[in-house]
Every structure is written in C-alpha cells, then in structure tokens.
Amino acid sequence: MAKSKFERLPGFRDFAPEELAGVLHIFDSWRTVSTRYGFSEYGGPPLELLELYVEKSGEEIVQQLYNFQDKGQRKIALRPEMTPSLARILAGRHRAMAKPIRWFSLPQLFRYERQQRGRLREHFQWNVDIVGEQGVGADVEVLAVALDGLRELGLRENHIVARVSDRKLMTEILLVLGVKPGNVSTVFTIIDKMERTKVNRSMDRLCAEAELDTEVAEKVLEICYEDQIEVLRQKFEGSISITERLDVLQIYIESLEAKGLGAYVQFDLKIVRGLAYYTGIVFEIFDRAGDLRAICGGGRYDRLLELVGGDPLPAVGFGMGDVVLGELLRIRKLFKPESAKVDLFLVIVGEEQRTLALSIAHNQRENGLTVLYGLHPETVGKQLEVASKVGACQVLMLAPDELERGLVVLKDMKTGEQREMRLEEFIT
Ligand code: HAM
Numbered sequence: 001m002a003k004s005k006f007e008r009l010p011g012f013r014d015f016a017p018e019e020l021a022g023v024l025h026i027f028d029s030w031r032t033v034s035t036r037y038g039f040s041e042y043g044g045p046p047l048e049l050l051e052l053y054v055e056k057s058g059e060e061i062v063q064q065l066y067n068f069q070d071k072g073q074r075k076i077a078l079r080p081e082m083t084p085s086l087a088r089i090l091a092g093r094h095r096a097m098a099k100p101i102r103w104f105s106l107p108q109l110f111r112y113e114r115q116q117r118g119r120l121r122e123h124f125q126w127n128v129d130i131v132g133e134q135g136v137g138a139d140v141e142v143l144a145v146a147l148d149g150l151r152e153l154g155l156r157e158n159h160i161v162a163r164v165s166d167r168k169l170m171t172e173i174l175l176v177l178g179v180k181p182g183n184v185s186t187v188f189t190i191i192d193k194m195e196r197t198k199v200n201r202s203m204d205r206l207c208a209e210a211e212l213d214t215e216v217a218e219k220v221l222e223i224c225y226e227d228q229i230e231v232l233r234q235k236f237e238g239s240i241s242i243t244e245r246l247d248v249l250q251i252y253i254e255s256l257e258a259k260g261l262g263a264y265v266q267f268d269l270k271i272v273r274g275l276a277y278y279t280g281i282v283f284e285i286f287d288r289a290g291d292l293r294a295i296c297g298g299g300r301y302d303r304l305l306e307l308v309g310g311d312p313l314p315a316v317g318f319g320m321g322d323v324v325l326g327e328l329l330r331i332r333k334l335f336k337p338e339s340a341k342v343d344l345f346l347v348i349v350g351e352e353q354r355t356l357a358l359s360i361a362h363n364q365r366e367n368g369l370t371v372l373y374g375l376h377p378e379t380v381g382k383q384l385e386v387a388s389k390v391g392a393c394q395v396l397m398l399a400p401d402e403l404e405r406g407l408v409v410l411k412d413m414k415t416g417e418q419r420e421m422r423l424e425e426f427i428t
Contacts, residue, residue, distance in 0.1 A: 011113070011121025018339065023124060025337035026322050026329075027106055029152040030126040034104040037145050039128060042103045044085040046110075050075040052084045056307050058276030060189075064111040078110040081319065082127040083277070083301065084308060090131055091310025099132030118293040118324040128298075129317025131305070136248055138316050139281045139300060140255040146285060146296050146318050147264050150325070154334040160295070163268035164252070164283040167299070169245035170269060173223060173232075176239055178216040186210040188272045191224060195270060224270045229253075252281060277301040283318070287328050295328065296320035345387035345395045346373035349380055353398040360396070360426045388413065396426065 008014060015023065034041070050067050057080070066078040079085060082105055094101065105127045113119050128145050130138040143162060150160055170191075171184050179187055187210045194202045199221065206217035226232055229246055236242040249267070256265050273282045274297075282299030286292070298318025306312040329335040344364055346357045361371045372390060374383050380397075387395045397409040408426060411418045 011115045021337035023322055030149050033149045033152050039102040039104040042105050046079055047076050048079055050077045053077055056084055056277055060274050064113050066110050066112055080109055080111045082107050086129055087304045087308045091305050091308050101131040104128045120323055124322040126320040131315040132313050134314040136252050139252055142316050143283055144259050147261050157263035159288055159332055160285055161288050162265050162283050162285045163271045165269050165271040166245055166249050166281045167278050168280050172241045177219045183210040191272050192274045227267055273299055277304045279303055292324050295324045342372050342390045342392040343369040344371045345392035347383045347395055347397045349399040351377050357398055363427055
C-alpha cells in the first residue's frame, strides 16, 4: 500500500466515526455519573501560560510539556492537565459561589511522553473536583464518583481496584523513620516509580538522591509494603500525628464501605502520586490483573489555589483518562458503543419520485427520525443494498404503481415483513 504523504504525528489519534463512537460512549457514562452526583460541567482554554505548570505540577509533567513562544512573546503551553486551569478559573471567581463547588470537565490534554502502551501524547481526561470542602466526606465522594463512572461502563470489583493512601500519613512515617523534612518530596518521587523500578535501583536512588542511610532506605522500602492499618497503629503508637491520620484514613475507607464500594478499595502506601501538589489522601485506580497503567489518579490538593494566586481553598479531585480505560473495556469485552442508527431509508424506484422523496425525508426528519436516501439515480437493488449496509431499520419504497393508488410500501428490515401504507401518513 502506498504511504500517504502526511503521516499522523506519533502519539496522536484520528477518530473515524466508529472510533469516536467508542470515546463518546465513555463520555456518556462519565457525564451521566457526574450529573447524578450533582456536578456541573465546565471548560477552559487548551493553551495556558507556561508558568501555570512550572513548579506547581512538578518536574515530571514540566518535562512533558508542549510549549512555545507565541507572537506576543508569551511563553505558552498546551494544557497537560486540567487541575491548574481549574485552580486559576476558581481563584478569580469562587467568592461569589456557594461552597462546596462541584465541577467536572472532559478536556483533551497533551503530554510529550515516551509513547508506550496506554500512554499517548494526547488523551481525553474526565476531571471531577470538589473545591471548598476540607472534610474527608469530600474525599469519599470523589472516589465514589470515579468508581461509579467505571461501574457505569460495566466494570466490577473483579476488574478494578482503587489503591488508596495518604501523603500526610506517609510524610509523618518518613520523618519518624529518619528522613529529613527537606528530602520527603524526593522520597515520594522515588516511591512513585518503585513498582516499575528494580529494588536495587530504588535503594540506590534513596541513598543518593534522598540522602538516606542504607538502613533508613531499607526501612522506607519495607514500610511501603505494609497494607494493614492496624499493624501501622501498633508500629507507630507513640506518634499522635500518625494515629490521627490513620483515624482519618479509617473513616475514609469505612465510608466507602458504607456506600457499598468497600470491595473496590485497598490501602496501599506505595501510592503517593507523581504530581507535586497533593497534600492529603491520594488514590489510583488500576485493572485487577495489573497489566495496564493507572486508569485514574487523584487526591486532595489544599494549597494549589493559593499557589496560582487565589485565596487558600481546600480541594480534592481526580483525572481519569480514556486510553487505558478503553483498552481495559476492550480486554473485558465491555466495549459496545452503539453505531449510529438509520430509522428510514427511502428507495426511489423512478427518478420522477425524487421530489416526493425529498418532501417525505424532510417531513420525517422534522419528526425526529434519521432518514437517508441515495443522492443520485441507482437501481432498486443497489439502493436496497445500501439500506442494509447502513443498518436501516425500515425501508420505504416509492414505486409508481402503488403511488398511483396513493400507497407506499414499508419494509421492516429485521423481519422482512412488508405492508402497504397510505402516502399521506408520511407527508403530514
Ligand atoms: P494524572 O495521574 O497525571 O493526574 O492523570 C490521570 C489519568 O490520566 C491517568 O491515570 C491516566 O489514565 C491518564 N493519562 C495521563 N497521562 C496520559 C497519557 N499520556 N496518555 C494517556 N492517558 C494518560 C492528573 O492529571 C491530575 N490533574 C488529576 C487530578 C484532578 N487531580 C486532582 N484533580
């Protein structure tokens, strides 16, 4: 096959209708669930000032930015995530708004990533955020929305798991283990990558980059695998701040259990999130088989609004991408986007009936039906073939003999049943 002259950029997708139908099917579920939980949809510009991301989102995402200087000499970036835009938008207008603010959005985002399974250079991301609520109830609500968005698509607890942790708890634990306050964020960066890194390499990084003694580094790696809250309670019973955070985490998990979502939730200290702005409970949702990258990630970020120049306002939310999710739905055979349906196909037997066909089509479209007909003269056989190809539910035959008697023939394409009907019924 000849190569087309212009190839698509690596990491980007075209969306032919059947491919777009898959994305729209996911969007439908996301919108349905957002609305069910009382969230309102918002949007923002695809371009933002580069400054909005630098330092606030963290080094990893800044390295992945598509950025350039515009004709007004501004340093610009294509949005790699929505959260800084949300913080910027609300910093300017939240005062007049009732709290908490419940907003959701479905932006297309751009990251210059190394292309790999489940990671592209553009993706659509469902963003759901609650702003202006400090209580753990907001954290619970946000994770429930994420899980229900996936459940709406047919995924169940045997397919997905939400791994939850708390950055505040982990910070306290690291300090007790002997990590210096100034090195905590470096340790987080290393923990965030530890599952995709060899143990020796993580150890080396902890010692070199986070300046830990081997003994402390070993303890840090070991504690990451502790998955029992009770064991942590005993281990750190002398620390009030750790006990307090464990209490909060316990309420969080018990509230999700009360919502009937307990089977989806797993406590896991290895989850710290790659973005720099998280300040409290964090979570990531994965496929149970563990074959894919994260489907969703989020958590509490109580200082971001202040960082972008607004009033301090607590916030919690998540982002869920369409790429990994689409892959999981395909693997689980849950990917069934509906193809566009054609209600009625008009078969024009003789060209002298075309004017009548145009009038019927117009009338029936005004009635809300999807109507098609051939745009140029063709044999009846060919027209029927097209009707069947486009999946028309019914075919209306405009044949001279029947029309002379004021009749048309309606054929049900599923049953093959044909019946004569009065022409007036289709023009009025
Ligand atoms: P994130 O973890 O960077 O979080 O992205 C969230 C999800 O978006 C990921 O779990 C993944 O499904 C999807 N995703 C991210 N990058 C790509 C990519 N290159 N290709 C395909 N899918 C991707 C955030 O963006 C936060 N702003 C989420 C958030 C909202 N936190 C609070 N509110």
